[in-house]
Amino acid sequence: MGSQQVEVGLKKAMYEEMALIRRFEEKLIELSQEKGKLVGMQILAYGQEAVSVGIVKALEPDDVIVSNHRSHGHLLAKGADPKYLMAEIMGKATGVNKGKSGTLHMSVPEVNALMTTTIVGGGPPLAVGAAFAQQYRGTSNITVVFFGDGAAAEGSVHEAMNLAALWKLPVLFVCENNCWAGAQSLSEHCCLMDITRRAVGYGMPGELVDGNDVEKVFTLAKEMVSRCRNSQGPVLIEAKTYRIRGHGEHDHQHYVDKKELEAWARLCPVRCLRERMLADGLVTEGEIQVMDRQIEAKVDEAVRFASDSPYPLPEEALQDLWVEDGIPQQVAQ
Amino acid sequence: MAVLSFGQALKDALDVAMSKDDSVFIAGEGVGVSIHYDPNLPTHGLLEKYGRKRVKDTPVSEAAIAGLGVGASALGLRPVVEIMFFPFITLAADMLVNHAAKLRYLSGGKSAFPLTVRVKAGVSFAAGCQHSHNLEAWLAHSPGLRVVFPSTAADAKGLLLSAIFDPNPVIVIEEMLLYWMKGEVPDGDHRIPIGKARVVIPGKDCTVVSYGGAVYTALEAAKTLSEEGISTEVIDLRSLVPLDKACLLDSVRRTGRLVVLHDATKFGGFGAEISAIVAEEAFDVLKAPIKRVAAPDIPVPVSPPQEMFNKPSPETVIAAVRATVGKG
Numbered sequence: 197m198g199s200q201q202v203e204v205g206l207k208k209a210m211y212e213e214m215a216l217i218r219r220f221e222e223k224l225i226e227l228s229q230e231k232g233k234l235v236g237m238q239i240l241a242y243g244q245e246a247v248s249v250g251i252v253k254a255l256e257p258d259d260v261i262v263s264n265h266r267s268h269g270h271l272l273a274k275g276a277d278p279k280y281l282m283a284e285i286m287g288k289a290t291g292v293n294k295g296k297s298g299t300l301h302m303s304v305p306e307v308n309a310l311m312t313t314t315i316v317g318g319g320p321p322l323a324v325g326a327a328f329a330q331q332y333r334g335t336s337n338i339t340v341v342f343f344g345d346g347a348a349a350e351g352s353v354h355e356a357m358n359l360a361a362l363w364k365l366p367v368l369f370v371c372e373n374n375c376w377a378g379a380q381s382l383s384e385h386c387c388l389m390d391i392t393r394r395a396v397g398y399g400m401p402g403e404l405v406d407g408n409d410v411e412k413v414f415t416l417a418k419e420m421v422s423r424c425r426n427s428q429g430p431v432l433i434e435a436k437t438y439r440i441r442g443h444g445e446h447d448h449q450h451y452v453d454k455k456e457l458e459a460w461a462r463l464c465p466v467r468c469l470r471e472r473m474l475a476d477g478l479v480t481e482g483e484i485q486v487m488d489r490q491i492e493a494k495v496d497e498a499v500r501f502a503s504d505s506p507y508p509l510p511e512e513a514l515q516d517l518w519v520e521d522g523i524p525q526q527v528a529q
Numbered sequence: 530m531a532v533l534s535f536g537q538a539l540k541d542a543l544d545v546a547m548s549k550d551d552s553v554f555i556a557g558e559g560v561g562v563s564i565h566y567d568p569n570l571p572t573h574g575l576l577e578k579y580g581r582k583r584v585k586d587t588p589v590s591e592a593a594i595a596g597l598g599v600g601a602s603a604l605g606l607r608p609v610v611e612i613m614f615f616p617f618i619t620l621a622a623d624m625l626v627n628h629a630a631k632l633r634y635l636s637g638g639k640s641a642f643p644l645t646v647r648v649k650a651g652v653s654f655a656a657g658c659q660h661s662h663n664l665e666a667w668l669a670h671s672p673g674l675r676v677v678f679p680s681t682a683a684d685a686k687g688l689l690l691s692a693i694f695d696p697n698p699v700i701v702i703e704e705m706l707l708y709w710m711k712g713e714v715p716d717g718d719h720r721i722p723i724g725k726a727r728v729v730i731p732g733k734d735c736t737v738v739s740y741g742g743a744v745y746t747a748l749e750a751a752k753t754l755s756e757e758g759i760s761t762e763v764i765d766l767r768s769l770v771p772l773d774k775a776c777l778l779d780s781v782r783r784t785g786r787l788v789v790l791h792d793a794t795k796f797g798g799f800g801a802e803i804s805a806i807v808a809e810e811a812f813d814v815l816k817a818p819i820k821r822v823a824a825p826d827i828p829v830p831v832s833p834p835q836e837m838f839n840k841p842s843p844e845t846v847i848a849a850v851r852a853t854v855g856k857g
Contacts, residue, residue, distance in 0.1 A: 260604070294637035301635040310603055311640065315627050321593050322628060325600020325608070332554065332582070332606060339600075352623070355593035362588065516638035517673055519696035 202411045204478050210253060210410050211473065212487055214245040214466045217269045219488075219495045220278055224268075224285065224299075227499070228445045235287040236298045241269040243408075243440035246465035247372050248273040250413025251340060251433075254421045260330070262323040262341040263312040265300050266372075270342055271312075276304040278494060282502040289508040290501070296516060310339075317350025319343050320369060324356045327365040327430075338366040338424040346377025348391045357430070361398040364429035368420055371432065372407060374439035379451045392434035400430050407435030408465040438463075530715055536708035538682035539571035539647075542689035543609065545718050547579055550607060553693060556585035556597055557611030557647075569708050571647070572611070591617050595624030595646070599698075602644040603632070607693055615650040615702070616662040629698040630673025644698040645689070651704040651742065652792055652840050658828030663793035668700050669769045669802070675699040676769040677723055680744040682712035684767055687721030695723060704742040726773035728780065732762035735786035735850045738777060738803055740766040743792050743841065750846035759854055769799060777803065778811050785816040786853040790846055795823035820849040 202210075221240045227233045241248065248269030252261065255274075263270040271281060276292065284291030285299040292304055303311045310326055313319050323341035330337045347353055348371055360367045371391045375382045382389060395402025401423075405416045413435055420431040438460035442449040449457070473479045533541060546553045559565075561576035561584040568574070576584040587594050591612060598608040612618050618625070625646065633640050652661040668676050675697055679685040685703065692699035729744060730751060737747045744765045751761040762780050766773065781787050787807050789800035800821040807819060822841045829839050 262600075292637070293635060293639070296637050297635040301632075303632070303636045303640060305636065305639050310600075311628075311632050311636070313628060313632075315623055318596075318623060318628060321596020321624055322600040322603070324593060325597040325602070326604050327600070328597055329601040329604035329606045332601070352592040352596065355588070355590035356596060358588055359590060359593045359597065363585075516634050516636075519633065519641045519643075 202414060206253070207411070207469070207473060207478060210249050210414065211466075211469050212491065213249045213273055214410060214469065215488060216278070216491045216494065217241070217245045217248060217272050218466050219491050220272060220498070221268055223495050223499060225441070225445060234285055234299075236300065238299060238445040239265050239443065240441045240445070241266040243460070243464065244372055244374060244437050245269050246410035246413055246469075247342075247370065247407045247435040247437060250410040251342075251368070251370055251417045253414050254417035255340065256337065258308060258335075258337050260308045260310045260326050260337065260339040262310055262319045262326065262339065264316070264319055264343055264347070265312070265314040266344070267302055267312045268299075271302060271304055271309050274304070274309045275307040276309060278498040279501040282498040283505050286502045286505070287507060288502055288505040289512075290505040294512070294516070295508045317343065317347040317352040319347070320353045320356030323367050323369075324360050324365055327360065327367040328363070331363070331365055336425050338368060338421060340368040340370055342370045342372055344377065345371060345373040345375065345382055345386060345391055348394070349377070349385055357394075357398045357400070357432070360430040361400045364427060366424040366427070367430040368417070368424055369430060369432040371434045372437060373434050374437050376439045376443070378443055390434060392432055395432040400432060402432040402434065404434050404436065407437030408463045408468065410465055410469055530713045532711055533682050533714045534569045534708060535682045535685050535710050535712070536569035536571050538686040538712070538714045539689055539703065540573060540575065541714065542686040542693070543571065543575060544578070546607070546609070546690060546693045547575070547583060549718065552605065553607045553609060554583040554585060555609045555611070556587055557594055558587055558589055558613050560584060560611050561586040571703065571708070591620035592624055595621035595629070598644045598646065599624050599629045599632070599642055602642040602698070603640055605643075607643050607645070609645040609647060609693055612646060612648040614660045615648050615664055616659050618648055618664060618668075621646075625668070625674065625698070625700070626671045630671050634673060641696050642698045643696045645692045646698070646700045647689070648700060648702055649705050650702045651706050652829050653706055653836060655831050655833065655836060657831045661829040663791070665702055665769060665793060666797060666799045666802075669799055673698065674770065675723055676702065677767060678702040678740045678769060679767060680704075680707070680741055680765050682710065683714045683719070684721055684727075686714050687719050688723065688767060690718060691720045691723050694720070699723065702741065707742055721767065723768050724771035724773055726767055726776035727765045728776070729763040729765050730761070732760040732784065734760045734784055734854050735788060736762045736764060736780040736784045737788045737790055737846060737850065738764045738766060739790040740769065741792065743790050746841060746843050747790050747846055749843040750850065753843065753847055754850055759850060759856070761850055774806060774810075777806065781807050781811045782814050785814050787815070787819045788822060788846065788849045788853060789819065790822045790841060792824055792840055794826045795821055796826045798823055817853040817855065820853055822846050822849050
């Protein structure tokens, strides 16, 4: 699986998306230092952009994703508008969920980013349900669920994998192994260093990939997605990566070996792809600068839009609990 | 109108829903092939009729069963999943309380979860407290879940059909001891609106509010009381969320007295909510303090005399009503 298999246009598109995710999250880091600008915790996927983009690029628009608390990359890669995400992160009325979810629970059903759950290990059982609906209806769509190495310790993940394999459901389980569960390193919370070794216990393929190399992630995902789509049942992909910014912006990583952190930071997926494209003569410095400026402008525009938006009225908190009449159009397929 | 057992009435509801709408499927442990072979059980015979695509026997995995329901309903199917015994709902609780109940709200109204969870409940079959534990107050205390608790065969059918076609997540609590109780059940797509209580028998001296199998305890008490000249009104709530406050308050305004009865434990139970509503909104008409009749605050014991002691009896209801009317 080499980089040659990914054609140039797609490679540039992947760079643009990864750079957008990076810029979006860098902006969140800046804003989180300004008092009163953002609400709640800021939990970033900084350094994990290659997994979001490599996996989602292998999907069709009608395929469904289920995300977790580290969701910005997944949602942006799936095509969510950064303006409405930023507004949501600021708790504004124009946010993608009207300010009710904040950064942690964003769902964008209009791009089939069905839900985000912060209950660690909550995503896989939900994804099994979505994949069941796809299989039941006889569509060729699949569901992808992203979860971490920490979540792999939850019993619900085991139940979901067992059921998916048993019923041959079209689920792609993507474990983003970022080496940390809270302040516990992988070796402190899991005897197996490769979560993917569990796949054999469920009777499904398990594939390891370098999660910092978007081309490798994409090439593997493409193959595994096609397997899921062709009714051969679920697959577990484990993407090895690293949690560069800690659990959230409130976490100063006092427990992290700085040498290990620096070593992983040198493997920055955004920079590695950029340097590779430049070395291969696929883009010029000038083209990269143009792309980066456009991304910068897009993120600035999102911040402007979100900052200028009003907060929802307090009493609007009472809305949206129940469906009063009929099911909303976008989910009543 | 046919005479059916409560269990057959539930099956009739599932059958009507499945034949009417292809998006309805059922899943759970033994919903297709069960270790029990009894035509009074609610999913008996549905596998033969609808096949393995729509009648899904699952592994022993409550979190996955509930997740299956939440995820499938998010894509517009109408899952009806079964949790075998009420205490096992704790294993599915994350999917129900944190996901089914909250995800629509978190989406800002963009998503919907037309999910039905059937849970088999009840005490008095000597299975012990890990199989018998009424947790309806836990569920009712989670905004986003609807909770219904039928007491008759007709209501069982009507409430289950309403639950299946409700666009919100609904928990249908089925008291197992009632499965064999017979009653007249309307044919076809008969629905009972969720959120409408029923005056089982009218009365003028005291209101007894109950739901599920405890309604029969209330009726037995009312019969004895009427022989003593005390006229008791028995209300069957049918639906805990949403709650028919109007029916409750109207009744208390007529009788001026309230006894709340349920088989669940007393402290923090659903009866506390009923009592509080009446105290807040109809205190002016109360002629006596409200009484609650419920199980003692212990797990359900197995030994027959202790199990019987645990379940509120007609005698305890009679004593409570007598006390409220000043004849205790």
